[in-house]
Every structure is written in structure tokens, then in C-alpha cells.
Amino acid sequence: xDARTQEFLEYVQSxxxxxxxxxxxxxxxxxxxxxxxxHGNSELMGVLPxxxxxxxxxxxxxxxxxxxxxxDEVGHCQLIxxxxxxxxxxxxxxxxxxxxxxSKFHNxxxxxxxxxxxxxxxxxxxxxxxxxxxKALLKCSYAPYARVMKKVCWEESxxxxxxxxxxxxxxxxTPEQFELVQEALNRWWTxxxxxxGTPIPAEEDPMFVxxxxxxxxxxxxxxxxxxxxxxxxxxxxxxxxxxxxKDEATGRWLYTEPDWEELKAVVTGHGPASEERLAxxxxxxxxxxxxxxxxxxxxx
Amino acid sequence: MQxxxxxxxALELADDELILGWRNSEWTGIAPFLEEDVAFSSIAQNEIxxxxxxYELAARDLGDGRDADALAFDRAPHEYRCAPLxxxxxxPDWARTVARHVLYEAADxxxxxxxxxxxxxxxxxxxAKIEREEAYHRLHAEMWLERLREEERFAAALxxxxxxxxxxxxxxLRPALAERFARPExxxxxxxxxxxxxxxxxxxxxxxxxxAPVGAQW
Amino acid sequence: MPDRIWEVFRQxxxxxxxxxxxxxxxxxxxxxxxxxxxxxxxxxxxxxxWVVPRDEILAIEEFPDEFDLKYRRVDGYSIKGRxxxxxxxxxxxxx
Numbered sequence: 001x002d003a004r005t006q007e008f009l010e011y012v013q014s015x016x017x018x019x020x021x022x023x024x025x026x027x028x029x030x031x032x033x034x035x036x037x038x039h040g041n042s043e044l045m046g047v048l049p050x051x052x053x054x055x056x057x058x059x060x061x062x063x064x065x066x067x068x069x070x071x072d073e074v075g076h077c078q079l080i081x082x083x084x085x086x087x088x089x090x091x092x093x094x095x096x097x098x099x100x101x102x103s104k105f106h107n108x109x110x111x112x113x114x115x116x117x118x119x120x121x122x123x124x125x126x127x128x129x130x131x132x133x134x135k136a137l138l139k140c141s142y143a144p145y146a147r148v149m150k151k152v153c154w155e156e157s158x159x160x161x162x163x164x165x166x167x168x169x170x171x172x173x174t175p176e177q178f179e180l181v182q183e184a185l186n187r188w189w190t191x192x193x194x195x196x197g198t199p200i201p202a203e204e205d206p207m208f209v210x211x212x213x214x215x216x217x218x219x220x221x222x223x224x225x226x227x228x229x230x231x232x233x234x235x236x237x238x239x240x241x242x243x244x245x246k247d248e249a250t251g252r253w254l255y256t257e258p259d260w261e262e263l264k265a266v267v268t269g270h271g272p273a274s275e276e277r278l279a280x281x282x283x284x285x286x287x288x289x290x291x292x293x294x295x296x297x298x299x300x
Numbered sequence: 301m302q303x304x305x306x307x308x309x310a311l312e313l314a315d316d317e318l319i320l321g322w323r324n325s326e327w328t329g330i331a332p333f334l335e336e337d338v339a340f341s342s343i344a345q346n347e348i349x350x351x352x353x354x355y356e357l358a359a360r361d362l363g364d365g366r367d368a369d370a371l372a373f374d375r376a377p378h379e380y381r382c383a384p385l386x387x388x389x390x391x392p393d394w395a396r397t398v399a400r401h402v403l404y405e406a407a408d409x410x411x412x413x414x415x416x417x418x419x420x421x422x423x424x425x426x427x428a429k430i431e432r433e434e435a436y437h438r439l440h441a442e443m444w445l446e447r448l449r450e451e452e453r454f455a456a457a458l459x460x461x462x463x464x465x466x467x468x469x470x471x472x473l474r475p476a477l478a479e480r481f482a483r484p485e486x487x488x489x490x491x492x493x494x495x496x497x498x499x500x501x502x503x504x505x506x507x508x509x510x511x512a513p514v515g516a517q518w
Numbered sequence: 519m520p521d522r523i524w525e526v527f528r529q530x531x532x533x534x535x536x537x538x539x540x541x542x543x544x545x546x547x548x549x550x551x552x553x554x555x556x557x558x559x560x561x562x563x564x565x566x567x568w569v570v571p572r573d574e575i576l577a578i579e580e581f582p583d584e585f586d587l588k589y590r591r592v593d594g595y596s597i598k599g600r601x602x603x604x605x606x607x608x609x610x611x612x613x
Contacts, residue, residue: 021579047329054325058509058518059369060352063325064345070328071341075557078334082523082541091334091543116508116518148540155561169517177512284330287392291332295447295545296521335542335553342556436555443548 012141012211019143020086028210029087032142034103035212037084041098041105043077048277049113050122058116065162069123072155079148086144099282101269108191110271117180120170121188123163125228129195131156132223136215164231171235178236185232186240193241193255194263196220225253306420307361311371312491313411314354315382316468318372319498320404321347322505326391343401343437350430357422373509377494377502384489385464387498398448399457402441403465403481408434410476411469464489523572524550526557528564536568 001009005025018024024032047070054070057063081091097103108126113119134153140146170177202208202216215223229246232239243256269275324344331337355368366374385404390396412434415427448454462481466474466488478485494502509518521543527536539558544550554569588594605611 044329051328053508054328055322055504056508058373058506058512060348060355060372061369062518064348064352067325067328067341067345067348071338071345074329074334074337074341078338078542078557079540081334116511147538151540166518173517174512177516281330284392288330288332288394291394291448294451295336295549296333296543297545298520333543335544335549335556339552339556342560436552439548440552443546443552446548447545 009210013209015211016141017143017146018141031206031210032145032212033084033087033089035207036080036087036142036145037089037094037097038104038106040077040080040084040094041103042109043073043080044098045105045109045277045281046073047077048280049109049111049273050119053113053116053119056116062166065158066119066123069159069162072159076152076155079151080145083142083145083148095285099278099285101278104267104269107194107263107266107271108188109277110266110269110274111187111191112273114187115180115184116166117170117182117184118188120163120166120181121184123159124167125163125185125188125192125232126195127156127159127163128228129192129220129224131160132220132227133196133213133215136213136220139211139214141211167235171237182237185237189240190258190262192224193221193258194260194266196224198260198263222253225255229253306423307358309415309423310354310358310361310426312381313415314351314358314371315380316386316408317347317354318351319380319382319501320386321345321351322501323386323388323390324397324401326389327397330392332394339440343440346433346437350426350433353426353429357426370514373506374514377499380494380498380502381491382494382498383464383468383491385461385468387494387501388461388464389497389501393457395448395451395453396457396461398441398444399454399461400464401437402445403458403461404468405434405438405441406480407465407468407477409438410473410480414473463487467491521545524554524569525572525575526554527568527570528558529566530564532565536566539564539567541572 004023005027008023008025008028012018012028018028050066050070054063054066057066081094084094085091094103098105108122108129113122131153134149134156137149138146138153140149167181170181197217199218199221200216202219205213205216207213208216225244225246229239229244241256243254246253265271266274269278321344324340324347327337327340328344329337331340351372352368355371359367359371362371385400388396388400390400409431412427412431416424416431418424418427462483463486466477466485467490469477469488474485474488512518522545523541524544525541526539528539529536542550542553542557544553550569550571554567558564558567602611
């Protein structure tokens with residue numbers, strides 16, 4: 001590592017903040033773009049599992065709340081892609097790479113949704129898992145991204161409440177409604193355990209080394225389990241992992257080790273809904289590209 | 301005024317706004333670009349919000365135990381009074397979507413302006429609120445109109461949907477709309493019992509709701 | 519008109535400073551107004567917005583500081599020594 005890069009590394013590791021036009025090592029810039037782009041991709045792809053349910057929402061209140069939640073996510077995608085653009089990669093190229101499968105998006109958005117039970121579970125637990133990561137990103141060394149995370153975290157706070165309220169209505173409703181939630185939880189538990197990534201130690205995670213992430217994957221997962229396992233169990237729902245328990249001595253949660261190869265396969269486009277979702281996006285983009293080009297015409 | 305009569309006015313308007321809001325939310329996540337996606341979603345939400353306020357009024361007037369959600373979701377397809385214009389499935393055609401948006405906002409403006417003058421204070425009050433919110437919808441529609449004016453497909457869409465737009469309004473209000481667009485008042489596509497396209501929409505709209513008994517909480 | 523990046527400054531409550539909120543794409547003022555409202559005020563989270571094309575902003579990031587100009591700042595003054603002496607002379611030294 002050359003002296004300038006070493007100096008930069010020490011700077012970010014001691015809490016230094018980086019702005020768009022500051023000098024940064026090529027490796028830092030490349031990792032930053034890849035990480036932030038994946039986040040933007042995820043917000044965009046995250047819309048697809050949920051958007052159909054807007055049309056099927058069973059009350060006006062739920063319809064409005066779900067529409068607003070998804071609107072927020074599209075907005076977050078916009079904010080996050082702007083950060084990537086200012087780092088040098090135009091939004092259209094981000095979309096090209098997403099749709100060609102070249103760049104990735106989070107595991108949870110590669111799975112199908114099957115019922116209104118999924119809607120509640122996703123809004124409550126998937127968003128909860130996401131907020132934990134996003135709060136850690138408030139300390140990102142790259143300041144423009146950290147600032148965007150402030151707005152993102154503020155807007156996400158209602159999503160979890162809406163999700164939990166949706167789940168609560170069902171678990172206090174008919175036995176069939178309770179079953180919808182339990183069944184959805186059974187399917188979403190593995191993706192949730194995968195969500196924060198492999199338990200790579202912080203010092204070995206380049207994202208942490210450069211202080212792009214400020215929390216290890218395992219710490220994030222533990223935080224999720226700490227916060228949400230009690231909340232899930234108190235509703236009478238069963239978590240489909242018989243090994244899941246908190247070791248009172250260490251304060252750490254023990255669980256069945258997720259299949260990390262499965263996670264890898266999913267994020268490289270082999271999830272149950274990956275191809276279908278990308279195909280849908282490609283089609284939609286092709287249909288409206290003409291309008292986008294008229295309004296956002298390139299400067300002469 | 302008679303509660304029944306007020307309920308009928310409210311229901312017709314509510315059904316238009318609900319179904320248009322429903323159709324507009326079909327664009328969530330797939331609008332031409334991200335900024336527009338967010339903006340168009342607010343318009344859809346506002347429409348559903350208007351529908352909700354109107355259903356609440358109608359529910360009180362009908363006084364038969366049904367609440368706003370019951371009116372929105374639990375009627376049979378043939379009982380809805382929405383105009384043909386709002387029932388049309390236009391995704392993924394942005395030109396026709398904008399054409400409908402431009403025409404509907406203009407027609408609604410004429411209708412709402414009249415409703416603001418209604419002797420019933422509550423109805424007039426809701427109309428005034430709707431008008432204040434829809435002022436922004438009209439600005440949005442106009443900004444797109446400016447951009448797409450020269451586009452062949454947009455001009456064709458306006459032409460195609462014009463008779464449908466007239467059908468939003470009662471006969472005595474149609475000349476005002478015709479004047480606004482400097483177009484002749486042709487034969488309108490009139491309100492009628494909703495058909496197959498609506499039945500498909502209703503089916504999807506109510507599939508979750510119908511999976512539990514009437515009165516179940518969600 | 520071509521696509522431009524617009525920056526938004528928002529005021530959260532009356533009396534507060536305008537703070538940078540973010541940026542978006544828009545071709546003209548009409549679109550910029552619509553999108554600014556959506557992104558920074560749809561939850562009534564701002565009482566005022568300033569929206570400006572990025573290329574209209576004059577950004578300044580380099581400032582010369584070659585000679586000792588601390589006389590203009592609070593940290594350019596160290597009065598402890600003289601204050602102690604003055605108090606000693608006046609017999610008002612603090613214990």
C-alpha cells in the first residue's frame with residue numbers, strides 16, 4: 001500500500017469523513033460504488049415483491065400505507081443512485097448492469113411473495129433487518145452516503161410499525177389469518193438469517209476496514225435476533241429453527257448455521273424469483289424508455 | 301339534503317377516485333424514471349384518500365352498518381358507479397396514462413368546482429379540500445402535457461380518450477370541459493354497469509379481503 | 519430542455535437554517551418544483567424549500583491561510599498571563 005493510501009486508511013479508521021471531490025484510493029472508490037450501487041439496486045428490486053399487494057390490500061388504510069412504504073423505497077433508490085452518480089457512474093448504467101445480471105441486489109428480493117402474510121412479515125422483519133444495517137451506515141466514512149442514510153432511516157421508521165400492525169391484525173384475527181403469518185414466517189426465516197451476510201470477522205471484511213460499514217455482519221444479525229425474536233415469540237408464532245436460543249452466559253444467540261452456498265447462489269441470480277423479476281424490469285424499462293428520454297434528454 | 305342523495309353523489313365520486321387511484325398505483329416501481337415514480341405514487345395515494353373521505357360520508361348517510369372499507373371493497377362488481385375512463389387498464393402505456401391523467405384532472409376540476417357550490421356544507425367542504433390537493437395534480441398533468449404535446453402517440457391517446465373524459469361529467473357540465481380543451485362535445489362514453497375489464501380488477505382488488513369472512517380485521 | 523441535477527435546501531421549522539437535503543434529475547423548473555415537493559415535503563417535514571440547479575451553485579473549497587492572521591479570531595488571544603499580573607497589581611488576585 002503506498003503512503004498516500006495508508007494515510008487515507010488511517011484517516012477513515014480514526015473517524016475521518018470523505019466528500020465527493022476528495023482524493024480517494026482507487027480501491028476505496030471501487031468498493032464504495034459497488035456497495036452503494038447494490039444498495040440502490042436492492043431498493044429498486046425490493047419494490048417488485050410488494051407492488052402487487054398494493055392492488056390486493058384488504059383495507060383503504062393498508063392500501064395507503066403499503067403504497068407509501070413502496071414510494072419511500074423508490075425514493076431511497078433515487079437518493080442512493082444519485083450518490084453513485086456523483087462518484088462517476090450514471091444511473092442508466094447502474095440500471096443496465098442490474099438488468100443484465102452484472103451487478104447484484106440483496107438476497108431477500110429474490111424470493112416470491114405468496115400471501116398477505118408475506119406483506120406483514122416483510123414490512124416488519126425484513127425492514128427491521130435493513131434498518132439495523134442502515135443505522136450502522138450512518139457512520140459511513142463516505143459522507144454523502146451517510147447523509148442520505150439519515151433521511152432513509154427517518155422514513156423507514158414507519159415501515160416497521162405498519163408491518164407489525166399488519167401482522168398483529170392477523171394474529172388476533174381468524175385462525176386462518178394467524179396461519180398466513182406463521183406460514184410466511186416459515187418461508188422468510190432463512191432469507192432473514194442470510195440477510196446480514198456471512199459471519200466474516202470485521203477485520204477481514206474490506207467494507208469494515210475502509211469504514212464503509214461500521215458493524216460486522218454477525219453483530220448486525222445478533223442485534224436483529226436480540227430485538228425481534230422476543231417480539232415474534234410473544235405473538236405465539238414459532239420460529240422454524242429448533243436450535244435458536246440465547247446463550248445466557250455469552251449473551252449471543254445460537255442458531256442453525258445457514259447454508260452460505262445457498263446465499264451465494266441466490267445473490268448471483270439463482271433465487272426462486274430472480275430471473276422473473278429481472279425480466280419484468282427489463283420489459284417495463286423497454287416500454288417507458290421513450291418517455292424517460294424525452295424528459296431527461298441528454299445535454300447537447 | 302336527503303342523506304340518500306348525498307350518498308349517491310359521494311359514492312359515484314368515490315368510486316371514480318378509488319378505481320383511478322388503483323389504476324395509477326399499477327405504475328408503482330415501473331414509471332418512466334425514479335423521480336416520476338415517487339410523484340405519481342403521491343397522486344395515486346391522494347386519490348385513494350379522497351375516495352376514503354367520500355366513502356366515510358356515504359357510509360354515515362347509508363347508516364346500514366357498513367363502513368368505508370365495506371363500501372370500497374364489499375359491494376358486488378355491478379354495484380360500482382365508476383366511469384369507463386378510470387376502469388381502463390393502461391399500464392405499460394405512459395402516453396395513454398398521461399392522456400387520461402390530463403383529461404381526468406380537467407374533468408374533475410369542472411365537477412369539483414360545481415360541487416364546491418353545493419348547498420350541502422359537508423359535501424362542499426370535501427370538494428374544497430379535494431380541489432386544493434388536485435391543484436398540484438393539474439400542475440403535474442400540465443408539465444407532462446407540455447413535454448408530450450408533440451408526440452404522435454400522445455395526441456392519438458387524447459383523441460381516443462376524449463369521449464371517455466366527457467363521460468366523467470353530468471351532461472350540463474360537459475360544455476365547460478369542451479371549452480377548456482377547445483374540442484367539440486362529441487358523444488360521450490357514458491357510465492354504465494361495469495363490464496369484464498372491471499370484473500377482473502375487482503377480483504384482484506378483493507382477493508385478500510374475500511379470503512376472510514366479512515367483518516374480519518386486517 | 520436537457521436533464522439537469524437540482525439541489526434542494528430545506529428548512530425544517532421557521533427560524534432554522536436551510537440545510538442541504540439532496541438532489542434529483544429534472545428538465546425544468548416545473549418538474550423541479552413537483553419533484554422537490556415530493557421528495558422533501560410530502561410528509562410536511564419541511565416548511566420551506568430552496569431548489570436550485572447544481573450548475574448554478576458556486577462551490578468554493580480552497581482557502582489560503584499563509585500568514586498568521588489569528589488576530590482576527592478568538593484563539594489568537596491569550597490573556598491569562600496579563601490578567602494574572604493585573605490582578606496582582608490591583609490586589610485582587612483570586613486565591
